Every structure is written in C-alpha cells, then in structure tokens.
Amino acid sequence: MIKYTSYPETHTKLLSQYLIMKKSIRNSESTLNVKANTINLSNMQINLWYSPELQQWRWTLTQDREQISGQQPILRDAMNDVANSVEYLLDTQQAE
Numbered sequence: 602m603i604k605y606t607s608y609p610e611t612h613t614k615l616l617s618q619y620l621i622m623k624k625s626i627r628n629s630e631s632t633l634n635v636k637a638n639t640i641n642l643s644n645m646q647i648n649l650w651y652s653p654e655l656q657q658w659r660w661t662l663t664q665d666r667e668q669i670s671g672q673q674p675i676l677r678d679a680m681n682d683v684a685n686s687v688e689y690l691l692d693t694q695q696a697e
Contacts, residue, residue: 645690647683651676662686 645664652659657672658679669686673679 645687647687649679649683662690664690 645662647660647662649658649660651657652672655672657674658676659670659672660679660683661668661670662683663669667690669690671679671682671686673682
C-alpha cells in the first residue's frame with residue numbers, strides 16, 4: 602500500500618521543479634554523451650525522497666560502483682548537495 606504524505610506548499614513546488622529537471626536531464630542524456638564523450642552520464646542514478654519521521658529530505662547518487670548519500674531538512678539544500686556531488690563525480694571522471 603502506498604502511503605501519501607502531504608508536504609508544505611514550498612516543498613511541493615520544489616519537488617515539481619525537481620521532477621521537471623529530472624525529465625529534462627533524461628531527455629538530454631544522449632546529447633550530453635555526444636558532446637562530452639569522455640563523460641558517461643548514462644549510468645548515473647539519483648534518488649530523492651522525504652522522510653516524515655526524520656523530517657529530512659534524503660538522497661542517494663549512484664554511478665558505477667560509487668555511491669554518495671546525504672540528507673537535509675530543506676529541499677533546496679538537499680538539491681544543492683546533489684548538484685555538488687554530481688559536479689564532484691564529473692570532475693573526478695574528467696581527471697582520469
């Protein structure tokens with residue numbers, strides 16, 4: 602059974618923005634791989650969810666065998682952590 606939780610209006614708006622951004626990233630994945638053929642983004646997976654018990658936005662980022670995770674009480678801060686982690690992985694891949 603799926604349990605639906607109501608979120609404050611600001612969290613709902615930010616979550617909608619995230620879902621739009623995620624769809625946009627999926628649509629442009631092949632373009633990114635063509636333009637930057639040294640960076641493989643096709644196997645990067647980002648999961649984001651809200652934990653009502655902890656009152657935290659939690660996330661995981663997985664690429665190949667590397668996983669990074671975190672949590673923040675504010676959605677925008679969690680999204681910034683995810684963006685910083687993606688940039689870190691991209692910088693690491695470019696250095697190799």
